[in-house]
Amino acid sequence: MLSLNLSKVKENIMELQDKKKTLSQQVSDGLYNLIVIERQYKPGDKLPNEMEISAMFGVSRITVRDAIKTLVSQGILNVYRGKGTYVAENLNIYSEKDLSNLNRIRLQLDDLFEARLAFEPVVTALTCQRATDSEIEHILFRGAQVQEAILAGTYNGKVERKFHKSIALASHNEFFNVVTPIISNSIETLLSVTKINKTLTDIPLNDHAIIMQYIKKRDSESARCAMELHIRNVFDELLNRTNG
Numbered sequence: 001m002l003s004l005n006l007s008k009v010k011e012n013i014m015e016l017q018d019k020k021k022t023l024s025q026q027v028s029d030g031l032y033n034l035i036v037i038e039r040q041y042k043p044g045d046k047l048p049n050e051m052e053i054s055a056m057f058g059v060s061r062i063t064v065r066d067a068i069k070t071l072v073s074q075g076i077l078n079v080y081r082g083k084g085t086y087v088a089e090n091l092n093i094y095s096e097k098d099l100s101n102l103n104r105i106r107l108q109l110d111d112l113f114e115a116r117l118a119f120e121p122v123v124t125a126l127t128c129q130r131a132t133d134s135e136i137e138h139i140l141f142r143g144a145q146v147q148e149a150i151l152a153g154t155y156n157g158k159v160e161r162k163f164h165k166s167i168a169l170a171s172h173n174e175f176f177n178v179v180t181p182i183i184s185n186s187i188e189t190l191l192s193v194t195k196i197n198k199t200l201t202d203i204p205l206n207d208h209a210i211i212m213q214y215i216k217k218r219d220s221e222s223a224r225c226a227m228e229l230h231i232r233n234v235f236d237e238l239l240n241r242t243n244g
Contacts, residue, residue, distance in 0.1 A: 027057045027067035035076060035087055047077070047085045109187065113235040116183050117228060123168050123176045124211065124227040128220035131170035136215060142166045143212040150205050160204060161185075167215070203233050 031053070034040045041047060050061045050068075057064070068085055071077040079085050131139070142163040149155040161184050168180040207230035214223035 023059050023063045024066035024070065027053070027059055027063055028070045030057055031067060031071060032076065041087045043087050044089050045087045046083075047087070049084060109235070109238060112183055112187050113231060115179075116187075117231050119176060119179055119183070120164070120167075120231060121224040121228040123171045123173070123180060124215070125220040125224040126171040126173060126176070127167050128215055128218045128223050130172045131215075131218075135166075135170040136218075139163070139166045139170060139215055140212055143208050146204055146208055155204075163208065203230070203237060207233060 031047070047053065048056065050064050053064045054061045068077060068079065072079055075088055077085055078088050127135075127139070142159075146155070146159050146163050149159045161181065164184060165181055168177045171177070207226065211223060211226045211230060214226055
């Protein structure tokens with residue numbers, strides 16, 4: 001069985017996107033993710049010096065300076081002569097000053113959902129063809145858990161991820177099994193830094209029922225189309241809310 005390195009797979013997913021960007025943009029995005037997405041640096045924290053950041057990303061110090069200038073212009077960082085570079089004390093990605101950061105999140109969501117569209121409908125079709133009867137039953141069980149959570153008002157991303165993970169597992173393709181949760185977790189991480197508090201319950205309640213119906217029938221083409229429609233429905237709704 002092929003052994004996959006999770007971090008390497010994640011790097012490969014973003015490789016084509018990164019090639020389209022300048023080095024300073026890549027470093028700027030990397031620092032942004034460390035601060036806003038991964039929360040490794042909090043408001044007021046001091047960043048590593050230019051030499052350390054240069055080594056971290058494998059770029060020149062000039063490139064690092066350009067990246068820092070970009071983040072300073074967006075209100076993410078402050079540079080104090082003789083002291084170093086710090087995360088802005090009043091960091092707030094939701095202010096008018098920082099609308100560019102919300103645009104960045106929208107672009108990242110666009111990339112992630114594009115990747116999800118490339119994988120998950122195919123995964124669903126393979127599952128219809130390859131899953132054992134017990135795996136089909138497990139998928140239906142996970143789907144029922146999502147529906148019960150929605151109706152009980154306890155729905156969260158965890159039950160949703162378990163449903164999609166059960167489909168990926170039943171495809172018997174190790175690469176898809178690794179990639180699917182990486183993409184799902186990345187989407188959830190991005191959403192955690194937005195103010196989208198209203199849960200997307202109507203979409204999974206309706207779409208999952210259709211997906212489960214076709215998986216139960218082992219209708220691979222219909223299941224593939226249903227999953228693609230589900231992903232597009234979720235993405236369209238998220239775009240509406242981030243634009244709202």
